[in-house]
Amino acid sequence: MTKAGHIYLIDDDESMRTSLSRMLKDVGYVVEDFSSAVTFLEHSLPVAPAVILLDMQMPDVTGLDLQEKLLKIGRKTPIVFVSGQSHPHQIVKSLKQGAVDFLFKPFNLDDLLKAVADALEFDRRQLKRISKEVETKKDFAxxxxxxxxxxxxxxxxxxxxxxxxxxxxxxxxxxxxxxxxxxxxxxxxxxxxxxxxxxxxxxxxxxx
Missing domain, CATH: 1.10.10.10 (Winged helix-like DNA-binding domain superfamily/Winged helix DNA-binding domain)
Known part of the structure; x- marks a missing residue:
């Protein structure tokens, strides 16, 4: 049975993408995986509810860089960062910019599933709020x-x-x-x- 939720998995580590994709698909999520932030920006289509599982340390475009690009273009999909090692200022900056969670590798499956479920619930509420706002503005017009x-x-x-x-x-x-x-x-x-x-x-x- 497919769960209500779409996961964009962005990590330059192929083995990490493969294992995480398999685990998340096994519990019923739809998973799209990308080897880089650039590939994600070029090929992903926004859907909701969704969550971006984003590696912080990637060559070329880092997780923080991608987060900033998404903010600029107004794409509001919640982000859960995953990282083997990150500087405290990166963690603080990512959370200030709206990341909903931060997981350090290696993390256990329960922590991952909880972070994903919380982010998807956040996106559902966000979608509901935006839909309500659109209706109100239509009425006001x-x-x-x-x-x-x-x-x-x-x-x-x-x-x-x-x-x-x-x-x-x-x-x-x-x-x-x-x-x-x-x-x-x-x-x-x-x-x-x-x-x-x-x-x-x-x-x-x-x-x-």
Whole structure:
């Protein structure tokens, strides 16, 4: 039975790739292995949920170099670094840049499987959050310019009458706009509207 999860294994050591691939496939994961960061960048297609098992010390392009390239192109697949030897500053830098775990060779299978499972769960949550954000932005795009203004002031905590003064209209008109905002944004309370607005960074969307 195939587990829900895709593993990109990047290591210049062929024997390590072979043994890790076999172990991970045996427990049900889909595994793609690459002998270098360059090969990975040229031939891999993003899927989710997924995890990159990445050797830190590789010739030409190191694990840290690849991590930085992926950050630049906006590829958010979580990374678990594996390393025979690494300097403390490399470990710190990789974690600061978002690596979810760091394993030292030789590691046992249980530690590897736990790191992989945690990274895949992280990617599932990340995917869910991004999908939710896309839906929210789509809903927000259906608002008229005036409804977006009303939405903005609702999020800022203003009452209908205060928004009416801000926008030079009546309380009754703002009530109509507010009802439409709540309906189009698929929310039943201002608190939920605020949460959606902030989580999806809609203020920046509104200002662009």
């Amino acid at each position: 259906t608002l008229t310019p005036r409804e977006k203004e009303v939405c903005f002031w609702l999020v800022k905590g203003l009452l209908n009458k205060d928004i009416a003064v801000k926008l030079g209209t009546t309380d009754a008109t703002i009530k109509v706009h507010k009802a439409r905002v709540m309906d189009k944004m698929n929310v039943e309370s201002v608190q939920t509207l605020v949460a959606k607005y902030l989580e999806s960074d809609l203020e920046n969307t509104q200002n662009t």
